[in-house]
Amino acid sequence: MNKIDLEDAIRIVKDYLDLMWALHEHYEGTLDVELLHQYRLGIQTFLLAAQDEIDKLKLDEETE
Numbered sequence: 001m002n003k004i005d006l007e008d009a010i011r012i013v014k015d016y017l018d019l020m021w022a023l024h025e026h027y028e029g030t031l032d033v034e035l036l037h038q039y040r041l042g043i044q045t046f047l048l049a050a051q052d053e054i055d056k057l058k059l060d061e062e063t064e
Helices: 003-030 033-063
Strands: none
Touching: 003 033
């Protein structure tokens, strides 16, 4: 993977996280406790998956 592809992938993740944060600010106050826990678990799962993918991209870039 070249540097441009890596930068694009990181930018996409950043933009998606910005969108998730906007949704978070809007919806967190309107959810009941059980849905709020599910919502937070979903965000945490996505963040961990995104971090894993970024780490893989960085490792691939460093080994090339």
